[in-house]
Amino acid sequence: MRKIVIFLLVFITGGAFSQNKQLLYDFAELPQTLLLNPGANTSSKFYIGMPLLSGISFNFGSSGFSPRDIFEDNNVSFNDKVSTVLQGLNNRDHLMLNSQIEVLNVGFRYKKNTFFSFGFYQEIDGILYYPKDLITLATEGNANFLNKSFDFSQLNYNFDVTGVLHFGINKRINKKLTVGGRFKIYSSAANLRSTNNSGTFTTIEGTNTIFTHRLENINLAIKTAGVIENDEYIRTPNTYLKNSFFGSNLGVGIDIGFTNKISRQLEISVSLLDIGFVSYKENIKNTTAQGNFAFEGLDFDFSDPNRDYWTELDENFRANIPFNENDTTPYTALRPAKLNASLKYSFKEVRNPYCYNDDFKDYYKHAVGGQLFSVFRPLGPQFALTGFYETAFTRNIKAKVTYTADRYSFYNVGAATSFKLWKINFYALVDNILQFTDIAATNGLSAQLGFNLIF
């Protein structure tokens, strides 16, 4: 019976976690921490995790507004609420989502000081910066915005569905220093991307006309890979699933990291993740437009009654701003690299009374410290700063509390706990606890839990 229960638990794992994993980072020597820092300290001999159907975790962040700002059931008209939100946005406000599902995660110790791990996970990662000017142009028009230049560079988004095969090595160099690296192969199932756009649309009072309209320095590119085939959207989920396992749009990347004990109680750790790229070659469909164009109205010529003014306008526009909907040029995109850095001070040592027993090493009951997280996005890096307190209730029951300040919240309190019963480990992490009583007002949310088998 015990074997059946363990077998089932092996297939239930907490392999799903959010993007800024400040709770999970360097916590309780969980196997998943090696994916956040390949140079993390680890003392287990072997671990295994398997897919969890109910263990999908999801993280989203929205700067600029929360669901309550728009959907609160009050006496304010929906249009007014949307208008207020739009007016309050700036061009760095964005919507972000990230979800990872761990399909396989295995690790084993080789001799005393080397630990190998490998596995496969699927990741959905997306960011959309709100193009305020374009939203204004769509919802209000240009009639009340003479002399305003609507900026097309605000169009910025990237959305990826990727399968990641990884292999890592963790090496304890000496009692103070542990280093590690992880090699990754990315297989993209779908990519939608539009970045580095430029151009403006401006309406001014004309000199010889009522209005002059200018499209200037237009350089737009909307790229897709793996989404459209033979001019039709791919609608079969199996195709996306298959392409996340060594499809044609592949890339490579590495994670590197280290942990260094400055003293017995003070430890620093740093990791760089997803330093890599993906080359998109198959099922590419890009739409591009470049050029300049000015329009002052149809110039009637009464000496020629047979002119087709509208067709001439269309041809003139296309000649000045060539518009290509069938561009299939392959492209390469960098993965969103991440930086983690932590300084941890441990105190209240618990000594092993059995000096001859190497199974139980000495450990510290409490730790405090700070963590820095950064992810590199199209408009620049995003940062989060975390202060934390960790405690070990017992050797097998540990907890961590964090306070994080980032773009989404200045009062993000999180909590994590890890239990180990025999070889079975269970952990649970909850972020933004203070907002759970009013989840509608939150700008970010994440929660995750999981099981490991650790030997």
Add this chain to the structure above:
Amino acid sequence: MTLRKIVSFLCLLFLFSCLNVDDLDFNQTKDYSSKPSYSFSLTNFNIPSNLFVAAVGATDIRELSQNSNLGFFENRFIQNNLTKVDFQFAISNGINKKFIVEVVFLDGNGNIVARLEDLEAEANSPETTFLRTISVEENPAIKNIISVTVTIKLENTTATVLPTDIGEFNFKSATTIYLDTRNN
């Protein structure tokens, strides 16, 4: 003591049982409508007086006319959400004759779906502005506009422009279309 700490911590951890989203109403999205308005130049021209002077022995020229498609009116989104159209005109008449400008809008079969009130340009008049408005409520047929015909004609149907009536007729026009997505 350790057990009490653990239980307290778990209570904190599972505080999410107090999730509250009852006061959100996502059905409000069906109430959303935007009312954008788009302004752009329409047609412009300068007519020198000699275009109204007929060659010797030819028929007198008392009017000139031009037609053009207005492709933006064929856009399905605009057709479905159009509520009103404003037309702005700025006319200066440097010719020593009074002119009337007639603006009519036609559908795909060449039928007139809307005709604006005539614009009058006095002889030797400086730039004068005009505003004409058509609402869909009063004239639903404007949703079928395909083209516009602009005709400049002498008010006095018996008069002609003489070679000595040297000058220029200047015409500028723009339109503002008003949409309401609630109509969709």
